Amino acid sequence: MNHLEKSDALQQGIIVFVFLAVLTALEFFIAVAIEAIALLAAVAVIKVGLVLYYYMHIYKLDQDSGEDQHSLAYKTSTSRLGLWLFLLSDAFVFGGLAVARFNLLGFTRPHLNQTLGLAVTSVLLLSSFFMNRAEASMAHGDRRGFALGILITLILGVAFVAGVLGVEWPMAIAEGVSPSASAAGAIFFMMTGMHALHVVTGLIFLGIVWRNGVRGLYSAERHWAVEAAAVYWHFVDVVWIFFYPALYLVGSIS
Amino acid sequence: MRKFLASALARGLLWQVAGWLVGAAFVTGIRLLLGLRPLGLFFFTEPAWVFGGFVGVLAFVAGSRIADDWFRWARGQQTPQHRDDPPGWDKYIGVSLDHKVIGIQYTVTSLLLLVVGGSFALVFRTELSATGLQFLSLQWYNTFMSLHGIGMIIGILLGVAGVINYLVPMLIGAQDMAFPRLNAFSFWIAVPGVVLLLSSLALGGFDTGWTGYPPLSARGPVGTQMFFLGVFTAGWSSILGGLNLIATTLRMRARGMTAFRMPILVWAAIATSLITLTATQLIGLSFQLVMFQRLFGMGFFDPGKGGNPVLFQHLFWFYSHPAVYVFVLPGLGVISELLPVFVRKPLYGYRWIAMSSLGIALVGFLVWAHHMFASGMNSYLQVPFMYSTLLVAVPTGVKFFSWVATVWRGKIEMPTPMLFVLGGIVVFLLGGLSGPPNATVATDLHLTDTYFIVGHFHDTIFGGYVFPFFAAIYYWFPKATGRRMNEKLGKLHFWLMTPSFLALTLMMMRVGLLGMRRRIADYDPTLGFDGYHLMMTIAGYLIALSVAIFLLNLFKSIKHGEEAPGNIWNSRSPEWQVPSPMPVHNFDRPIEVIGEPYDYGLAGSQYTRFVQAAHEEDPHP
Numbered sequence: 067m068n069h070l071e072k073s074d075a076l077q078q079g080i081i082v083f084v085f086l087a088v089l090t091a092l093e094f095f096i097a098v099a100i101e102a103i104a105l106l107a108a109v110a111v112i113k114v115g116l117v118l119y120y121y122m123h124i125y126k127l128d129q130d131s132g133e134d135q136h137s138l139a140y141k142t143s144t145s146r147l148g149l150w151l152f153l154l155s156d157a158f159v160f161g162g163l164a165v166a167r168f169n170l171l172g173f174t175r176p177h178l179n180q181t182l183g184l185a186v187t188s189v190l191l192l193s194s195f196f197m198n199r200a201e202a203s204m205a206h207g208d209r210r211g212f213a214l215g216i217l218i219t220l221i222l223g224v225a226f227v228a229g230v231l232g233v234e235w236p237m238a239i240a241e242g243v244s245p246s247a248s249a250a251g252a253i254f255f256m257m258t259g260m261h262a263l264h265v266v267t268g269l270i271f272l273g274i275v276w277r278n279g280v281r282g283l284y285s286a287e288r289h290w291a292v293e294a295a296a297v298y299w300h301f302v303d304v305v306w307i308f309f310y311p312a313l314y315l316v317g318s319i320s
Numbered sequence: 321m322r323k324f325l326a327s328a329l330a331r332g333l334l335w336q337v338a339g340w341l342v343g344a345a346f347v348t349g350i351r352l353l354l355g356l357r358p359l360g361l362f363f364f365t366e367p368a369w370v371f372g373g374f375v376g377v378l379a380f381v382a383g384s385r386i387a388d389d390w391f392r393w394a395r396g397q398q399t400p401q402h403r404d405d406p407p408g409w410d411k412y413i414g415v416s417l418d419h420k421v422i423g424i425q426y427t428v429t430s431l432l433l434l435v436v437g438g439s440f441a442l443v444f445r446t447e448l449s450a451t452g453l454q455f456l457s458l459q460w461y462n463t464f465m466s467l468h469g470i471g472m473i474i475g476i477l478l479g480v481a482g483v484i485n486y487l488v489p490m491l492i493g494a495q496d497m498a499f500p501r502l503n504a505f506s507f508w509i510a511v512p513g514v515v516l517l518l519s520s521l522a523l524g525g526f527d528t529g530w531t532g533y534p535p536l537s538a539r540g541p542v543g544t545q546m547f548f549l550g551v552f553t554a555g556w557s558s559i560l561g562g563l564n565l566i567a568t569t570l571r572m573r574a575r576g577m578t579a580f581r582m583p584i585l586v587w588a589a590i591a592t593s594l595i596t597l598t599a600t601q602l603i604g605l606s607f608q609l610v611m612f613q614r615l616f617g618m619g620f621f622d623p624g625k626g627g628n629p630v631l632f633q634h635l636f637w638f639y640s641h642p643a644v645y646v647f648v649l650p651g652l653g654v655i656s657e658l659l660p661v662f663v664r665k666p667l668y669g670y671r672w673i674a675m676s677s678l679g680i681a682l683v684g685f686l687v688w689a690h691h692m693f694a695s696g697m698n699s700y701l702q703v704p705f706m707y708s709t710l711l712v713a714v715p716t717g718v719k720f721f722s723w724v725a726t727v728w729r730g731k732i733e734m735p736t737p738m739l740f741v742l743g744g745i746v747v748f749l750l751g752g753l754s755g756p757p758n759a760t761v762a763t764d765l766h767l768t769d770t771y772f773i774v775g776h777f778h779d780t781i782f783g784g785y786v787f788p789f790f791a792a793i794y795y796w797f798p799k800a801t802g803r804r805m806n807e808k809l810g811k812l813h814f815w816l817m818t819p820s821f822l823a824l825t826l827m828m829m830r831v832g833l834l835g836m837r838r839r840i841a842d843y844d845p846t847l848g849f850d851g852y853h854l855m856m857t858i859a860g861y862l863i864a865l866s867v868a869i870f871l872l873n874l875f876k877s878i879k880h881g882e883e884a885p886g887n888i889w890n891s892r893s894p895e896w897q898v899p900s901p902m903p904v905h906n907f908d909r910p911i912e913v914i915g916e917p918y919d920y921g922l923a924g925s926q927y928t929r930f931v932q933a934a935h936e937e938d939p940h941p
Contacts (some may be wrong), residue, residue, distance in 0.1 A: 136573065144572075151567060155559055161605075163605065170628055249622070252613075252625070253620065257527055
């Protein structure tokens with residue numbers, strides 16, 4: 067990221083976001099028009115690839131951090147590896163849930179409110195864009211841009227949790243998709259609940275980073291905590307990129 | 321005593337109990353307000369116990385102050401890079417960031433849990449020594465049988481973590497793990513987990529066996545929930561420990577230590593950690609799903625609601641089969657590590673052994689459904705899983721051939737650690753050879769759920785873990801204490817345990833072939849198994865006696881063992897090139913690798929050397 071000029075970073079973030087938005091709209095209309103599971107999977111994989119590369123900077127894992135094990139660059143690189151290993155581990159939880167979902171429901175899906183699903187998905191995607199803005203700002207030493215970006219991310223994150231827990235859950239229960247009524251309801255609540263738990267921990271993380279950032283603890287050279295919060299936040303988005311089609315779009319209504 | 325009460329351990333446990341009661345009372349209060357039945361069979365209701373147990377774990381973390389540095393970071397404060405431990409024994413019951421202290425904490429906890437789990441085995445083994453019910457009720461029999469299984473498993477996982485934590489940083493020439501705070505947290509989070517697990521004894525026990533299959537586990541007593549919650553909590557120890565180990569080996573190696581110049585145990589540790597890092601999440605998930613099914617009526621595994629009980633088995637075995645490789649890979653690594661030392665010859669096929677560890681770990685991810693040949697999964701899955709399972713024999717065979725070739729025409733020395741290494745090879749071979757009959761669908765349908773399986777997996781785990789674990793303790797005890805364990809008692813331990821153990825498992829396989837079912841409290845006298853069972857029980861007690869001798873030896877040698885400050889095994893490994901007990905920061909002068917690790921007996925070869933003073937730079941200018 068540092069090799070990019072600030073304006074280039076902004077431009078790149080916007081282009082990636084536009085791609086993600088278009089792909090999301092595309093998968094929504096694919097699902098409305100035809101039952102094409104492989105196509106949905108392909109779109110999701112492309113979206114995840116974009117996020118992994120441009121927002122999470124997975125290539126940084128391969129960055130040379132020198133020989134000196136006591137240098138800051140070396141330690142940051144080790145921490146980055148640790149974070150990614152944790153995400154790999156965490157991915158198995160969500161992978162297991164996805165397996166359980168297809169084992170229990172096959173290619174049917176619970177009856178859910180499509181508008182709401184698309185809305186919360188867009189909110190989360192947008193939050194990833196602003197998270198990217200915040201991190202890029204800090205990497206260029208722009209504390210005000212950073213604080214603003216994180217704040218918008220926080221608000222969007224809270225809106226996502228409110229949308230899922232506060233609106234979607236009661237609506238689903240009203241539609242008969244309740245945790246105790248059927249396996250379909252159980253797996254829906256388990257998947258969204260586990261994801262929401264991660265969103266909430268991400269929000270806490272963001273809050274901490276925002277507070278410390280405003281107090282001037284990070285700089286362009288030294289902001290590992292900001293990067294970690296950003297990567298974690300994008301990971302939560304990655305999970306939703308798979309969960310959204312798995313819950314809302316795949317197959318026919320049971 | 322006052323030292324103990326002020327320790328992280330005592331504070332944590334106290335807080336855990338308090339948190340447990342507060343959490344349970346909280347739920348009970350809410351139930352009262354909602355007009356639900358406030359109290360249950362074990363005073364509190366099940367949701368109250370579970371929520372309380374969860375709060376108790378958080379309270380343990382708060383009370384023992386293991387996460388305090390992270391809270392300080394969150395508040396934007398700096399924390400010291402290093403903390404000095406107090407000199408005495410109390411550093412072992414306090415939070416230490418030193419990987420050697422944490423390794424010993426793991427190992428001691430593991431030994432305690434193995435002794436507890438082993439005693440449970442003696443209890444139900446005694447019950448089995450004759451037909452009819454002697455002194456146990458069916459529920460208690462099931463509880464002891466189940467707790468023996470899961471207690472041993474958690475004990476072994478902690479023991480594996482102990483060996484890895486203590487040794488790997490030394491073996492790669494590092495001063496500590498990559499994330500020392502996370503390392504401490506990984507150990508301490510296991511403690512409330514073990515407490516929860518054992519608390520199931522007081523809450524009605526659980527009768528599902530360690531596998532916890534629904535639908536039985538979805539309706540057993542409250543103890544089942546404590547079993548799930550305890551394993552879930554202790555699982556975090558495994559996951560975070562694996563994460564730390566991988567980061568450590570990738571980032572903290574000494575100069576010149578390329579991948580194929582690492583000690584072979586490090587390869588085994590990486591393979592193990594890949595499994596614990598990823599697959600452990602799925603046993604956690606499967607247990608969580610059953611807990612939620614019980615608490616909220618979510619019908620994941622309830623066919624009446626469209627759920628699928630076989631799904632649990634898939635999720636469960638996706639971890640629990642690779643888990644046995646978590647147990648045995650470090651053990652096999654210890655065997656490969658010690659053999660060249662005691663035969664004074666290079667390790668044969670170093671790269672093949674290194675790759676076979678990774679191979680076993682990776683193939684291990686593809687074999688889980690061989691546990692389910694008889695459980696009604698889709699039959700087209702049977703043959704692929706049969707072949708993938710048989711494939712495990714290939715990398716395992718690589719290890720055996722390379723051990724045999726290493727021993728071939730060596731100058732064999734036979735101190736206690738070498739005895740356990742050779743014993744481990746023999747017993748693991750028996751376990752390995754009794755494996756393919758269970759992997760083959762046709763024979764497995766006959767052998768499923770018989771004592772043949774019990775004999776088979778006890779052989780693999782003893783050969784792959786218990787024998788090498790004892791070897792490792794006898795071998796590295798001087799490194800930790802500066803004294804060595806008594807050889808006579810060590811040999812007595814070996815010669816008492818090995819024949820008893822072989823008799824035990826061979827008889828298990830024998831009665832299993834003849835039709836003895838596993839996990840049952842009683843058997844038909846007309847089957848004619850009384851004599852076998854009596855002998856098995858006696859063999860079990862002899863093993864217990866040998867372990868008691870070991871423990872006696874261990875505790876006496878800490879203070880009174882023969883002093884052994886130097887390289888008593890004549891090893892080339894870096895940790896033996898510095899005095900025992902190991903200095904606080906391992907290597908006061910950094911080491912670098914200049915040769916192959918296992919060139920024993922080759923004149924003029926050298927593995928490591930201390931970095932020359934001219935190159936030395938102050939790491940903290």
